[in-house]
Amino acid sequence: MKIVLAENSGFCFGVRRAYEAALDEASNKTKRIYTVGHLIHNDGVIAQLEENGVHSIDEGDLDAFLDKADKDTVFLIRAHGATVETQKKLEEAASRTGCAIVDCTCPYVKKIHDIVDKNTDDDTLTFIYGNGSHPEVAGIASHVKGQTLIYTSEEEISSAFDSGALPNGDARVISVAQTTQNAENYKKFKKIIKNLYTNSFFFDTICNVTESRQAETERLARKCDMMLIVGDKKSSNTAKLFKISKALCDKTYLIESPSDVPQINNTQTPIMIGVAAGASSPDCLIKEVINTMSEQENFAKLLEESFKTLNTGDTVTGIVTYVSNTEVKLDLGTKCTGVLTLENVTDDPSAKLEELFKLGDEVTAVAVRVSDVEGIAVLSKKKSDASLKWEKVKSALESGEVLEGKVVEAVKGGVVISALSQKIFIPASQTTVPKDGDLSELVGTVQKFKIIDIKEDRRRAVGSIRVVAREEKRALENAFWDSIEEGKHYEGVVKSLTPYGAFVDLGGVDGMVHTSELSWLRISKPSDVVSVGDKLDVFVKSFDREKGRISLGYKTEDTNPWKIFSEQYNVGDVVSVKIVSLLPFGAFAQIIPGVDGLIHISQIANKKLASPAEVLKKGETVDAKITEIDSESKKISLSIRALLPEEEAPADEAPADEAPADEAPADEAPAEDAPAEAADAE
Helix, strand or coil: CEEEECCCCCCCHHHHHHHHHHHHHHCCCCCEEEEECCCCCCHHHHHHHHHCCEEEECHHHHHHHHHCCCCCEEEEECCCCCCHHHHHHHHHHHHHHCCEEEECCCHHHHHHHHHHHHHCCCCEEEEEECCCCCHHHHHHHHCCCCEEEEECCHHHHHHHHHCCCCCCCCCEEEEEECCCCCHHHHHHHHHHHHHHCCCEEECCCCCHHHHHHHHHHHHHHHHCCEEEEECCCCCHHHHHHHHHHHHHCCCEEEECCHHHCCCCCCCCCCCEEEEEECCCCCHHHHHHHHHHHHCCHHHHHHHHHHHHCCCCCCEEEEEEEEECCCEEEEECCCCCEEEEEHHHCCCCCCCCHHHHCCCCCEEEEEEEEEECCCCEEEEEHHHHHHHHHHHHHHHHHHHCCCEEEEEEEEECCEEEEEECCEEEEEEHHHCCCCCCCCHHHHCCCEEEEEEEEEECCCCEEEEEHHHHHHHHHHHHHHHHHHHCCCCCEEEEEEEEEECCEEEEECCCCEEEEEHHHHCCCCCCCHHHCCCCCCEEEEEEEEEECCCCEEEEECCCHHHCHHHHHHHHCCCCCEEEEEEEEEECCEEEEEEECCEEEEEEHHHCCCCCCCCHHHCCCCCCEEEEEEEEEECCCCEEEEECHHHCCCCCCCCCCCCCCCCCHHHCCCCCCCCCHHHHHHHHHC
16 A cells, blocks of 8 residues: 655645744734634644634624734734725724734735736726635625626536626626636636636636645546545635545545544555645644554555655655764664765865764755665755755745846856756846847846746746836836826936937836927927937926826926026127028027027118128127117017217218219129228228
8 A cells, every 4th residue: 555645735835924923923922812714724723823822803803802902912814815994904903002913814815916906997897716705705805996706616607697697798807716726627717708708807816836736636636546635624725625636536535633534444455545735734734644544554564664764865854973074974763874975965075074063963864875785874965955945946936035146147048047046047038138139248147036937847947037127117117106296306317219209217107208398499309409318307297197198398497598598688788699590681699599689780780781691691700789678579689880889971972873882782892992992901
């Protein structure tokens, strides 16, 4: 006979986290500790917690306990989570009384709360695949905005559709699942919804640990003659394991306590028995079940082999009984003595075994060679340490923990990052480098990432930098939108230019400065004023959070050319101006950028001109006097003539039939002018 214990048995990460948090709080004997509902679904564990001073209270009685709460009271939110209403009550009580709130909600359940918070609205139809009476489902449903429909099976939803109980197919639909539901059945459920609603979005929220347990239970049930499912009847995931096993192995038993272990007929032929356990089943219960089976004669030999025989590849824990410079000996509780050498402990050749170990130390290692003849088991602590490190990687996957590591090399298809004493592969698509970009740019940098997949058989982990970057970007965006208001100033960076304006990065969120807002001057394109990469002090003119649009302003009254002119210049001031255009009636001259004045033709020279071009050229700089400022119409009059000495009128006026010299056609200058001009030149 052979017993096969499923590898993924006992407390899952979320349950163990809640259980350890409760015991940690219970270590302070001055505190009164309550869990809102049973912390986990296992009566044995609940009884143990009661003995340690952790008391379960019904959600309906919560108000009475909150009224009596004080700073020595601790309330624990169970692993299944709580409703929004309960959470608010606890938070208000903590603020009012000083009591402590310890949130033991499983991270996978929290993830579903976040999903429905962000993806539901008043017009959303939300399907929850799960048990409507389960506290986890009640908590999820309390976060939903809009209509909620809860179904336990694909048959239920099909029946509801046939009876006309479902809303019309035009609704916006999202679908989530209770973490402990059957993954294959959820796929069928999603397929039905997809056929009914074209505008549907699905979230795979079944815990990957749950999926692993279910898959492993299915494999065991296919090859075993008997299956024992250890767990509480109230536990959803235990019930799913039992259902999966029962469908494949008729002799499947639900074991709540050692007394439920079935008797094995001594006359039976050798059989294989599989043992699987729910996520809320403690290790001690699983061991007790195995011990109970060991009392049956047919299991005695099996257990002797399981606990006493040592095989290559087994992980063992022993007590140090001898230490020298060359080896360490351990008592393994078997007929073999464990032996550790330096090369199997560390890669550091300068390390000394006598400094690393002392008598009585407990050491865990892996058997790499076992000799029953010599009574020696050569052990490797390095392999055991590697296994522990791998467990940390698996735990990081389960918890969704954000890790940090250094990129050590770029390889084909991605990069390798070093973290948790492991080399973790990051596919190119999961980096932040654009497609076909140079991945070597990441080498040597420290990056935040998450484990997104593991290959258990090869002990290979796959990570994602992009997931963390996207989450951080989303958090920054939410924080930005929560704080934005009209008139608020930001220092932004020009991200891109278009014919109609410039897009500015305000810190994860882009806004646009229209061309008309870039300058007080007339410009033909944004690049006349700004370039990509420029830092700008901009302010919010208007915004629309739903559409993700922000209209920005850049020019301010302080940069208004007319304001600058008005503050610096007055009538009577002499200014240096630049001729910008010549017209028949005069010339326009720039006083400062954005402010021009008019020099009337009569104010250009102290003689009569036929055209301003006789005296002035476009682009030249001349001195002029400000003679008038019309602030209302923003017009300025200038005069060059006011700065010139007035010429005396000639004694004899020119004959009426003879044009004065200064009015002669340009191509027929009077002969008598030539000597005069020559004299002036001299």
